[in-house]
Amino acid sequence: MLEYIRDKSQSLGVKLAFGLIILVFVFWGVGNFNDRSSGTLVAVVNGDPISMREFELAYRNAEENLLRSNPGLTREQLKQQQLGRQILRDLITQVLLSQEAARTGVSITPLELRMAVGNIKGFQNEKGQFDPEVYTRVLAAQRMAPAQFEQDMSRDLLRQKIFAMVTAPAWVDPAESQKRFEFLREKRDVDYIFIPASDFAASVKPSDEEVQAYYESHKAQFAIPARADVAYVLVSPQDLVKASGISSAAAEKWYADNAARFEQQEEVKAAHILVPLAEDASEADVKKAQEQAAAIEAELKAGKSFAAVADAHNGPNAAGPGGELGWLKRGTTVKPFEDAAFALAPGKVSAPVRSQFGLHIIKVEEKKDGGLPPFKQVEAEVLAAMAQEQGADKLHDVVDNLIEDNILGRSLKDSAEKYGLKWGETGLLSAAELEKTLGVTAQGAATLVATPAGNPVDTALEAGKAYVVARVIKSEPASTASLEAVKERIVAGLVEEKALAAALESAAALRKELENAPLGAAGLKGRTVKTVKGMERNGALASFGPNPVMAEALFEARAGQWLPVAYAVEDGSGSGAVVVRVKGVQPPDAAEWDMVKDIMANAVARDRADGLFEIFMQRLASGAKVEVYNEDFIDRKNM
Numbered sequence: 001m002l003e004y005i006r007d008k009s010q011s012l013g014v015k016l017a018f019g020l021i022i023l024v025f026v027f028w029g030v031g032n033f034n035d036r037s038s039g040t041l042v043a044v045v046n047g048d049p050i051s052m053r054e055f056e057l058a059y060r061n062a063e064e065n066l067l068r069s070n071p072g073l074t075r076e077q078l079k080q081q082q083l084g085r086q087i088l089r090d091l092i093t094q095v096l097l098s099q100e101a102a103r104t105g106v107s108i109t110p111l112e113l114r115m116a117v118g119n120i121k122g123f124q125n126e127k128g129q130f131d132p133e134v135y136t137r138v139l140a141a142q143r144m145a146p147a148q149f150e151q152d153m154s155r156d157l158l159r160q161k162i163f164a165m166v167t168a169p170a171w172v173d174p175a176e177s178q179k180r181f182e183f184l185r186e187k188r189d190v191d192y193i194f195i196p197a198s199d200f201a202a203s204v205k206p207s208d209e210e211v212q213a214y215y216e217s218h219k220a221q222f223a224i225p226a227r228a229d230v231a232y233v234l235v236s237p238q239d240l241v242k243a244s245g246i247s248s249a250a251a252e253k254w255y256a257d258n259a260a261r262f263e264q265q266e267e268v269k270a271a272h273i274l275v276p277l278a279e280d281a282s283e284a285d286v287k288k289a290q291e292q293a294a295a296i297e298a299e300l301k302a303g304k305s306f307a308a309v310a311d312a313h314n315g316p317n318a319a320g321p322g323g324e325l326g327w328l329k330r331g332t333t334v335k336p337f338e339d340a341a342f343a344l345a346p347g348k349v350s351a352p353v354r355s356q357f358g359l360h361i362i363k364v365e366e367k368k369d370g371g372l373p374p375f376k377q378v379e380a381e382v383l384a385a386m387a388q389e390q391g392a393d394k395l396h397d398v399v400d401n402l403i404e405d406n407i408l409g410r411s412l413k414d415s416a417e418k419y420g421l422k423w424g425e426t427g428l429l430s431a432a433e434l435e436k437t438l439g440v441t442a443q444g445a446a447t448l449v450a451t452p453a454g455n456p457v458d459t460a461l462e463a464g465k466a467y468v469v470a471r472v473i474k475s476e477p478a479s480t481a482s483l484e485a486v487k488e489r490i491v492a493g494l495v496e497e498k499a500l501a502a503a504l505e506s507a508a509a510l511r512k513e514l515e516n517a518p519l520g521a522a523g524l525k526g527r528t529v530k531t532v533k534g535m536e537r538n539g540a541l542a543s544f545g546p547n548p549v550m551a552e553a554l555f556e557a558r559a560g561q562w563l564p565v566a567y568a569v570e571d572g573s574g575s576g577a578v579v580v581r582v583k584g585v586q587p588p589d590a591a592e593w594d595m596v597k598d599i600m601a602n603a604v605a606r607d608r609a610d611g612l613f614e615i616f617m618q619r620l621a622s623g624a625k626v627e628v629y630n631e632d633f634i635d636r637k638n639m
Contacts, residue, residue, distance in 0.1 A: 042634055043088060044627045045095040050088075052633060059087050059636075074435065076442035084634040094155060096620045101158055106165070108157045113150060116157055121331020137260045166616045167609035177600040178593065185588035187534045188554050192541060193510065193527045194569070196576040200502035206494040214490050215483050222481040225430040226449040229474040232438060233402055233416040233423045236466035240394045240419065243383035255375050255382045262378050266330060266370035270341045270362055271323035273310045277358035278598045293352040293359045300349060306363045315595040323363070337362065358598070395467075399460045402469040406456040412471060428476060438470075439463035443639065448472060500568060500575050507566030507577035514562050514579065534586055541580065544569040550580065557582045 043050040062083065067073055101107060117123060118130035122138055125131040139149055215222070255262070273296055277289040292313075299309050310323025319325055330338060337360055340353040344364040352359040375382070398419055405415040416423035426437055431445040440448070444461035451457055451472040460467040510527065532542050537555055540546045550567040557563060562581040569578050593600075632638065 040633075041629050043092060043629065045092055046099055046624050046626075048095050048099065050091050050095065052630065055084075055087065055091065055634070058091060059084060062087055074442075076435065079442075079636045082635070084636055088628070088634055092621075092624075092626060093617065096617070096624060097159055097162055098155075100620060101162060106158070106161055108154045108161070112157060113154055116153060117150070124331070137263070141261065163609070163613055167612050170605070170608045170612050172601070172605050172608050174601075177597065177604040180604060181593055181596065181600050182588050184537060185592065186555070187536055187586040188582050189584040189586065190532045190535050190541060190554060190580055191529050191583045192532065192578045192580045193507075193529055194576055194578050195503045195507045195510070195527070196574060197496065197499040197503040198574055198576075199499075200506075201495055201499040204495045204498045204502070206491055206498070210494060211487060211490050212483070214494060215486070219480055222486050224479045224481055225432070226478040227428040227430050227476045228426075228434065228449045228451065228453075228472050229428045230426045230434065230438070230448055230470050231412050231423070231473050232426065232468050232470040233412050233421050234438070234463065234466055234468055235395065235399055235402065235419075235421055235460070237390075237395050238384065238388050239421055240390075240398060242420075243380075243387040246383055246386050246390075248379075251379060251382050251386060252375055254386050255378070258385075259372055261385075262381070263372055264368070264370055266342065267327045267368040268341050268344075268364050269327050269366040270325050270364050271306060271310060272319060272325060272337075272363070273306075273313050273323055273361040274315065274318040274357060275313070275352070275359040275361075276315065276318075276595055276598050277354070278601075279356045289359050290352070293361060296361060297352070300361075306349065313595075315592070315599065317596075317599060327368075336360075399467050399469065403458065403460060406469055406471055407458055409456075412469070415469075425473065428474065438468050439466065440468055444468070449475065451475070496575065500577070503575075503577040504566050504568060507579050511562060511564070511566055511579045531583060541569065541578070543571045544578075545571065550578075554580060554582055559584055 040052045041049045042052055042055045063075065063078060066078060066083070067075070117135070123130055123135045125134060136146070139146055275289045275293045275296070277285065281289070296309060296313055300306060307322030307324075310319065311321065314323055325333075328338075328341065330342065332338075333341075334355045334357070336353050336355045340350045340360070341362050341364055344350055344362065346364055346367050348364060350360070350362040352361055354360075398421075402412075402415050402419075406412060413423050426434060429437060431442070431449045434440065434448050435442055435445040438445075438461075440461045440463045444463070447457060447461065448470060453472055453475045456471040457469075460469055462468075530542070535541060535551075535554070538546070538548060538551050541550065547567055547569055550563070550569075553563050559582050562579060566577045566579050569576060628634070
């Protein structure tokens with residue numbers, strides 16, 4: 001691409017295209033890539049600092065992305081998973097790469113950065129040209145400054161360039177991908193004999209001494225956390241201003257001033273059937289793929305449903321059930337596929353379309369037109385956004401008044417109703433339960449359970465985009481459940497534990513008798529031998545939960561061989577023990593290999609390159625001097 005631009009640098013079209021790109025970069029610059037705050041540091045890498053500001057920005061971005069994509073996740077769980085340490089490792093990696101690039105003279109030029117940004121589909125107009133207005137609008141919608149985007153983009157490009165240089169020598173044996181496929185897709189037929197733990201439960205009678213000993217040694221299991229009953233008012237911007245109170249005229253004016261927020265891209269909801277074919281495939285392979293595509297087209301013309309044909313022909317990673325790909329915007333898929341999909345009318349099926357992945361037969365199910373929707377279509381959304389904005393302006397004054405009322409002992413119910421806000425009482429809840437119920441942070445929940453009964457919390461607690469003003473009505477300190485309260489649970493646990501041990505002992509004895517006994521021998525003692533066909537590597541046996549140790553042993557054992565030990569298993573009906581043997585081996589499906597061989601080859605090549613780059617990064621890290629500061633800040637302690 002760069003060679004083409006150099007050759008055509010005198011072309012008027014190229015000059016105009018670059019004029020648009022250069023205009024926006026001259027206006028913003030390429031970002032300050034060496035901005036280093038003089039504030040407190042979190043680390044120094046070979047003399048180069050990583051500031052708390054850099055770390056905080058990276059942490060908050062990662063935290064927001066993870067919480068958005070995992071609704072059940074909490075900030076406290078991210079702390080426990082040491083997100084801060086992962087962010088620090090990423091920042092150290094960035095510094096090491098930058099240092100290595102400077103040492104070896106590798107850089108990203110302004111021209112490369114401009115070209116990369118200009119080639120992003122989301123920043124282009126309908127003619128496929130970089131559009132500064134689209135660029136600013138898209139970044140504004142994502143709440144990102146151009147300088148920050150360009151800095152991040154430059155770092156990504158630098159990493160890609162170093163990755164390409166480091167991994168250039170990587171070589172993959174053509175047979176390796178097939179060996180990996182055969183390893184992953186080989187299956188086992190398994191004989192097993194199950195001995196339920198319930199067969200031994202009736203004979204297990206834990207003594208009082210055993211129950212007492214278990215209680216004493218497992219008191220942590222019976223801990224009752226501190227709890228608090230909290231009266232609260234929830235304050236959020238959208239509750240302070242009612243959308244119904246905003247006039248249509250004001251809403252239409254706001255919509256006109258903020259039209260860019262509502263601009264929609266054209267979308268299609270598509271499904272496809274993929275016949276894999278490498279970009280550099282031989283004529284023979286191309287002909288074979290075309291014949292396969294023609295056979296698929298014949299099935300569709302014969303009246304078979306597209307979804308059924310897709311499920312019959314698509315490989316494991318080609319698409320979702322029925323060939324579904326979901327809603328697609330321009331720029332989110334490869335160009336040949338995109339051009340064909342957006343040209344189709346809803347309900348229509350394309351002829352085979354070739355991309356670097358193979359031949360696609362595409363069906364478009366629905367379409368959404370792009371452009372600016374009429375006001376009436378988005379009026380509810382406009383009113384909600386206006387209410388949110390106007391409520392945010394009032395938020396701090398209302399919160400301050402509520403806190404004052406709370407400290408003065410006034411009724412929280414009356415204070416809430418004065419502003420039309422939600423209020424309530426939680427009942428006695430632990431800190432974890434309060435965090436979930438009120439949406440407050442872990443620190444906020446800890447504050448609530450630590451506040452004495454009858455006292456107000458003299459500050460507002462953060463609850464996502466809202467605030468909670470609270471008073472503790474009643475509190476209970478942490479304690480341990482009495483033996484009498486948990487005795488039944490302990491007895492049940494001991495019975496289950498001892499019954500499983502007895503089942504394993506019985507299974508081990510049976511395994512010894514099976515050493516030389518045929519399957520129908522009396523040594524089975526009336527036990528039934530069941531067979532599971534086609535157990536996958538790392539899969540589960542029948543309805544039992546996964547047992548990775550047993551699965552690994554089964555895939556290492558010879559056919560006809562009983563495994564030397566018994567294994568504990570559990571399903572919905574209870575636990576028990578099994579003795580197992582490999583009855584037979586099912587080789588992988590050759591037809592499946594034909595469908596995924598290119599995908600597997602690419603995966604193996606990528607793994608080899610990733611491994612080479614990981615070794616390169618380990619060497620950089622092993623020779624680096626890294627000093628870490630403010631570990632409590634990194635681990636988000638007391639935050």
